[in-house]
Amino acid sequence: MMEYGINEEQEMLKTMARDFLAKECPKTFTRAMMNDQTGITKDYWKKMADVGWTGLILPEQYGGANMTFRDLSILCEEMGRMVMPGPFVSTLVMSALPILNAGTEAQKQEFLPRIANGQMIMTAAVTETDGDFWPGGVNMQAYPRGEDYILTGAKSFVPDAMAADWFLVACRTKTSADPEEGITLCLVNKDDWGIYVNPLKTMDETRKQYQVTFNRIAVPAKYILGEVNKGWRYLKDAALRATALHCAEMVGGGEWVLETCVEYAKTRVQFGAPIGSFQAVKHHLANMYTQLEYARALMVWAAESVKENDPQADLAVNMAKAYCGDTFKMVAGLGIQIHGGIGFTWDHDMHLYFKRSRALDTVFGDANYHRELIAQHYD
């Protein structure tokens, strides 16, 4: 049954996550990762695995904690609050879920326990040069050669590719009128000869992106994930879930911005009074609070709908993504405005949230894209 609140276990998870992140993921760590080409450390990943996060929603038989998607969204809200860097969603959602849903038992046994215990980091390489996550954008071909498929081509905007040990690669194996038909998923080891990973310098340096080039990579049959030509629906399902989690990250990030601004507005004195006593600042903050409240409600609805596999889950995620994206951008923009000059400096953390808001808005389609999908519900 759909439940909008937070139960006691979830409260505990939230508190634990906040404590963990305060200790292990301070801004000094995040800023160090911004300067790191890989964007994460093995050490940090191990710590997350130790508290059970890297397998949070995986079944127990694969070493997971078997918790719910709503639990995961609560965790992601806290991660967003701290603009946590690293391939968390890439690994656990965009890679592990397709393996869980489409994989053979052997594939599950090979990958999932290692993801759960933190030994393996993964990412999905889907998007190409058009930058959009959609089946029409998947044009990199995989050619059959005996039992194998040979991959040649490039993927762009691949998140977390340098940190990943394996890639889940979407390839085109058939051209058809329906672009969803003809996409095949391949599991590829990053260390394969012929794979080149080039960093793409990003505005939000906490979220690394790369161009990955595949030069005649042979994928044996055992690393084809799911049925040939039928791979898109697993990616689509994973992306729906990843999008719902990004909504949680955006709400969490927005909360940090609001709290930081309220604190600043209470203490920063100009013209003989705290700036928070001026209506202009007050009303900015009231607007931020209001939009965040509704963004949070939509985010919770989206997470619950996904958890329950509700038939309206798509719509809920479309709505949450559009609204949370707009809201986080607005809130982070005002975060800089309210702080004035200091909020515009590199040393202040506000720009990390501002840039994160821009990065998350584009991932899996921006607000305009999701609104168009909503309209299609009413066509």
Added chain:
Amino acid sequence: MMEYGINEEQEMLKTMARDFLAKECPKTFTRAMMNDQTGITKDYWKKMADVGWTGLILPEQYGGANMTFRDLSILCEEMGRMVMPGPFVSTLVMSALPILNAGTEAQKQEFLPRIANGQMIMTAAVTETDGDFWPGGVNMQAYPRGEDYILTGAKSFVPDAMAADWFLVACRTKTSADPEEGITLCLVNKDDWGIYVNPLKTMDETRKQYQVTFNRIAVPAKYILGEVNKGWRYLKDAALRATALHCAEMVGGGEWVLETCVEYAKTRVQFGAPIGSFQAVKHHLANMYTQLEYARALMVWAAESVKENDPQADLAVNMAKAYCGDTFKMVAGLGIQIHGGIGFTWDHDMHLYFKRSRALDTVFGDANYHRELIAQHYD
């Protein structure tokens, strides 16, 4: 040469107009006209004619004052300031200009001097049930019968039809791929047997609209205006000019709202201080002032461009209409908000401006329509 300022003669015209309107068109008069099915009095029209307004831009040989279009826009700004009711633009621009530009000398002699001296009121009947002013919407047919054309059908949203003595009617005389081709203009006496004028109750009661039904009306050749099938361009040209004047009315109306709000904000005391001392009210007013300033600049540019027959006049009018429309709506909406309850009453004049802003926004295409035309300039 394009001149953005106001010269001395124009200053005088402005002052004279303001004085005239303050005396002859107080809100008591306007409110009486709102309750009047005709929407204007012969007496008021005569007074306007006496000061030369009804023929302001007509040549002297037809009894006009031969002033410029920019002069006319200055007058319309003042009329908008007072939400003046009546068929001023319908007569002088939408009817007299096509006659001036397309008419035979006999037609000019018959109509223009009587318009200039205030004996004749006219309006253009163009729009049909789709409500849009465009050639594709003109479907009412005129059938040739000997030398005459026979009109049968109906026009909707016809402004000022009850006050008008004559109509300029756009009829379809040929169907063709280009909808501009095949429209013929007819001059029709309202008193003709078979013409029915039904009032359409409007939100902005200062701007009357009617449905006009034509039941087998014979138009003799001498009342066909311009070439058969080639009438649209005269209407289009007149509409461009009328649109530029509506921009002036919107700017004038916005100025009244702003001034009224500033006055109220200085004197209305709540929480022990004039409400104009609170930043929320201040910033509303600053935003209103700012947008109005740019709306005025675009309006002046549009009026000058039209006056100069500048090749960019279309673009200038598109830009002015979109921006002035948005601005007047915003300003009038905030006018009510700043006044609070009192601004929401029937007795306060603010709603006259609010409704006028809505009415003018729809006339000759709303802001979205004009923005699309602007985009087409860059296609």
Added chain:
Amino acid sequence: MVSEQSGKETAFRKQVRDWLKTNLPKGWGTPEYHAPERQTEAAQALGEKWTKTCYDAGYAGFGYPKEYGGIVRPDWEIRIIREEFTLCGTPPGPMSQGLLMAGPTILRWGQEWQKKRFLPKILNGEESWCQGFSEPDAGSDLANVRTAAVRDGDDWVVNGQKVWTSNWMFADFGLLVVKTDPAAKRHRNLSYFIFDCTSPGFSRRPLKQMSGESEFGEMFFDNVRIPHKNLLGELNMGWYVALTGLAAERSGGFAVGGRSTARRGWGNMESIVELAKETKHYGKAVWDDPLFRQRIAQFAIQGEAMRANGALQGAMARQGKKIDPNEVSVSKNFSAELRQHSDDMVMEILGAYSQMVEGSPLAVNGGDWVYGMLRWRGATIERGTSEINRNIIAEKILGLPREARGND
């Protein structure tokens, strides 16, 4: 969304649904049924009758103790009743401030006799209420109240004027804020009374709004005698009593949702989509224009956001978490601004037809779209302006310092 429920719940849900089928006004919910949208006597009569029907069947009157006429049921039953009522879009109640303001205020501050006398007839819709707060000089700021009461034996004698009174035309009783101590300071000089609308010296008249309707009225007090026992709360502490009612009123926002209105109208996403599909501009359907698709989708998002936020707060309340009472300022602003934005959008869809009002043969939907747009320009003013609510959010919820003010 609907998950496994106990058989008990399913049976009860069916019972409510059957009852609704039998008891809703004939034709209700079909496009043919034209519900009265404005404040007519017919609308009032329909509302009163519907309230009584629901109350008599045990489907209303929740949240009040039994001894004051309240109907007590398990929470899950109430939840199902509300869900089913919302799903089928039931008629609105009468235009009374009774359930909205008088009930919560009397329950919180009333003397025993007041609760016994007034609450049951508020709950069953038998008696209709109004309130007298605003005055010409006291809009957002109650401190400017000039209507004064002077003690005379067992009575208070009231003189003054109130404006912006909802339900002024049908009310049997009213709530009244008056100055009872001219010498005292702000927040310590007002008292709160219940008054009888049949009292000698009391008169009322319509206050015509920009929509042309007179939903609100003015009330005049010319030596009106109110018995001292009608005092609500302590003498001179009426400012605090008034807060209860204002908060309750603010929370009575607009109902928005996919299926919550009975006919084509504002809160109904489907009816806006239908309008966009039916309306053409320059020969093209509005619904095919991505610009309007985006804006209508945004409206759908915000409507669902309100529903989801209500569900979230409901869940939190059930879990025993305290909801800040100032949250009503958040939802009030959000819904009022959403309403105005969507009205503006509908006007753009209507184009030339947005000028056609009731009485024009070309008016769309009987002119209700346009009427609604005009009526709800007041949404950001009445029940606390948007600006005042933003101050409340900033100061009361976020804890920001108050601004320097002239007095206080």
Added chain:
Amino acid sequence: MVSEQSGKETAFRKQVRDWLKTNLPKGWGTPEYHAPERQTEAAQALGEKWTKTCYDAGYAGFGYPKEYGGIVRPDWEIRIIREEFTLCGTPPGPMSQGLLMAGPTILRWGQEWQKKRFLPKILNGEESWCQGFSEPDAGSDLANVRTAAVRDGDDWVVNGQKVWTSNWMFADFGLLVVKTDPAAKRHRNLSYFIFDCTSPGFSRRPLKQMSGESEFGEMFFDNVRIPHKNLLGELNMGWYVALTGLAAERSGGFAVGGRSTARRGWGNMESIVELAKETKHYGKAVWDDPLFRQRIAQFAIQGEAMRANGALQGAMARQGKKIDPNEVSVSKNFSAELRQHSDDMVMEILGAYSQMVEGSPLAVNGGDWVYGMLRWRGATIERGTSEINRNIIAEKILGLPREARGND
């Protein structure tokens, strides 16, 4: 738009145009020419050289008397020069606060020796200037200035820190606001000096911004000696002197227009249209989406509105009408907010590419779109926040009462 002109005007126009053709940097205005957009030494050198070239040719230095290096020409010539320069989109000047702030301030308040010494080299671009107003605790409010000067013989000894200094890296001289009377009241305790950036005890360092660049810097004063004769205006009346410079700075807004920038970039409508035509989302060109067509058209409107407003104010000035100096707050806010809105729009057009910055092989236009978006988040903060400017518009132009404030 261009009407009959006298032969004299036509001839002069041709002369200016020919001069520009000969003297503009080679390749300027072609897509191949990549003008330095950021604050590099190359950009500085280009700006200095261009200023000197124009000045030497008599095409700059207007508005100043001849004895201070000003170039005096008939108004119609100046108008034609400006029109032609705008039409072909000339290079920007050096990143100096000289022409923007120091020039107007010295001209208005300077002693004769100061005008003679400094103005000519400001006009010909030989000497570069910066200003020291803001401090960590004095952002919008100069009253919080803590940097202090103490008199010692013929000098003042300055200690303190300034932040948000433009052109901190290239400046030869600076303007400085310091506290000279700690005991005096607001607006009566500050003085305004010219200082030499080679003074012992003066140091500067970059202040890294969110864009990753250090366009602004910090300046430190450690017992820096400034001769008393460098005082600008009266002692302790520096607040009033500062107003001149601030107003002048605010008015130095962004250049927007169809053809005013040399390469693809923000103010250039064509380059945004081109980007929208070249960019596809989900297989469709952005330019074919009515949503973006509307937004780009709105940008075009606002750009033309700025141009038209400038023309209107120019015409009024020529007719001898007084333009309220506070109008700069209007244009500053309008252009700053327009810039941010259009940056946001461009980011939406770029989609995934909006994350690609300089150094990424996928960066569009060398990352300049994205850099600009980050850089101009400061547009609504620097040179007076949008909020402060709204206060100025409301109080100074519209005459609304000041708000109750803690001090003043």
